[in-house]
Amino acid sequence: MAERPTIEFWYEFASSYSWLSVMRIEALAAGAGVEVAWRPFLLGPVFLALGWNDSPFNIYPPKGRYMWRDLARLAQKYGLPFRMPGRFPRSGVLAARVALLGVEEGWVAPFSRAVLNANFAEDREIGEAVVIGEILSTLGLPAEDLLARAVTPENKLALRAQTERAAELGLFGAPSFRVGDELFWGNDRLEDALEWARRSPAG
Amino acid sequence: MAERPTIEFWYEFASSYSWLSVMRIEALAAGAGVEVAWRPFLLGPVFLALGWNDSPFNIYPPKGRYMWRDLARLAQKYGLPFRMPGRFPRSGVLAARVALLGVEEGWVAPFSRAVLNANFAEDREIGEAVVIGEILSTLGLPAEDLLARAVTPENKLALRAQTERAAELGLFGAPSFRVGDELFWGNDRLEDALEWARRSPAG
Numbered sequence: 001m002a003e004r005p006t007i008e009f010w011y012e013f014a015s016s017y018s019w020l021s022v023m024r025i026e027a028l029a030a031g032a033g034v035e036v037a038w039r040p041f042l043l044g045p046v047f048l049a050l051g052w053n054d055s056p057f058n059i060y061p062p063k064g065r066y067m068w069r070d071l072a073r074l075a076q077k078y079g080l081p082f083r084m085p086g087r088f089p090r091s092g093v094l095a096a097r098v099a100l101l102g103v104e105e106g107w108v109a110p111f112s113r114a115v116l117n118a119n120f121a122e123d124r125e126i127g128e129a130v131v132i133g134e135i136l137s138t139l140g141l142p143a144e145d146l147l148a149r150a151v152t153p154e155n156k157l158a159l160r161a162q163t164e165r166a167a168e169l170g171l172f173g174a175p176s177f178r179v180g181d182e183l184f185w186g187n188d189r190l191e192d193a194l195e196w197a198r199r200s201p202a203g
Numbered sequence: 204m205a206e207r208p209t210i211e212f213w214y215e216f217a218s219s220y221s222w223l224s225v226m227r228i229e230a231l232a233a234g235a236g237v238e239v240a241w242r243p244f245l246l247g248p249v250f251l252a253l254g255w256n257d258s259p260f261n262i263y264p265p266k267g268r269y270m271w272r273d274l275a276r277l278a279q280k281y282g283l284p285f286r287m288p289g290r291f292p293r294s295g296v297l298a299a300r301v302a303l304l305g306v307e308e309g310w311v312a313p314f315s316r317a318v319l320n321a322n323f324a325e326d327r328e329i330g331e332a333v334v335i336g337e338i339l340s341t342l343g344l345p346a347e348d349l350l351a352r353a354v355t356p357e358n359k360l361a362l363r364a365q366t367e368r369a370a371e372l373g374l375f376g377a378p379s380f381r382v383g384d385e386l387f388w389g390n391d392r393l394e395d396a397l398e399w400a401r402r403s404p405a406g
Contacts, residue, residue: 050263060253062375066388073385073395172265182276185269188391192276 008178013092091127097150211381216295294330
């Protein structure tokens with residue numbers, strides 16, 4: 001039996017454009033017959049390696065001003081309710097640690113949508129454990145247990161390894177998509193990446 | 204009589220993604236019933252104001268490696284013949300000065316396509332007057348006269364003013380598109396910008 005083609009989806013909970021792709025990828029991938037491999041990671045160490053100690057949208061104000069307007073327009077185009085976050089970027093570390101557990105257990109997609117909506121549609125402090133706990137509970141998941149497992153040394157190390165892998169793969173921003181050895185960067189490349197996967201030999 | 208909606212098209216002859224938009228914009232704009240106002244400018248001063256003394260694709264190697272692969276893929280998608288330039292970026296100053304004359308006289312579109320093809324499809328030194336002269340001659344234009352008029356103090360000042368205007372408008376990269384007060388950045392926003400223009404009240 002032929003395997004379905006797969007797209008690796010690299011995203012960060014602090015990232016505004018990751019929000020757009022997290023909200024869109026499942027339906028688009030299903031339509032293209034492509035499996036999604038969710039790869040939460042941290043942009044912070046990747047940016048530090050490029051010499052940025054903050055989001056480039058904060059370091060370069062014209063880029064930042066443009067990004068927020070672009071994001072609002074795209075959210076409207078996609079029918080997503082955008083609300084300007086009171087803080088940017090928010091730490092995605094805890095959310096990413098929890099998301100790794102969700103990858104193992106099969107609930108990473110709804111969890112990721114809920115966290116990114118909390119950040120960019122609800123202006124909630126996703127860096128705080130109480131917010132992540134509420135999100136888990138709303139999804140019917142055992143919040144206390146998962147928050148404890150998220151911060152075990154083993155799970156922390158797993159996220160660090162995933163982030164190091166991102167840098168090794170040449171990633172420099174989020175969202176990014178990989179199909180085989182092909183790298184696609186940006187929410188605006190999601191459709192191209194899925195088309196690449198659809199045309200690739202399966203398996 | 205209602206005026207047709209207009210898109211301002213800000214581009215730079217050194218810019219790889221400007222190549223893609225210069226090659227695509229006329230047909231897409233015609234299909235959308237939108238006029239194109241060609242705005243050649245220089246990215247160098249804009250980048251300097253952001254703290255970059257070179258193309259960010261050179262300053263940040265992972266971004267640069269990605270850009271060339273992305274460009275090759277997009278060129279294939281659009282049916283454009285890409286050839287990796289032996290030098291990047293090449294100076295677009297002379298080409299932009301000549302292009303300003305082309306805006307006045309109505310030949311800016313074919314001139315811009317020819318120069319950007321020379322840079323990204325033919326690996327020619329578009330910073331050199333002999334190359335720009337050959338391009339003008341091939342288009343049936345008076346090369347010697349235009350090259351002389353390109354470097355008059357008045358025309359140099361006009362390009363400087365246009366570049367300062369770009370910075371005032373919040374531009375930070377090329378290609379960029381403006382529809383009324385709305386700014387769109389990147390070849391991947393060309394279709395969105397045209398759609399915005401199409402839906403805008405004319406005039």
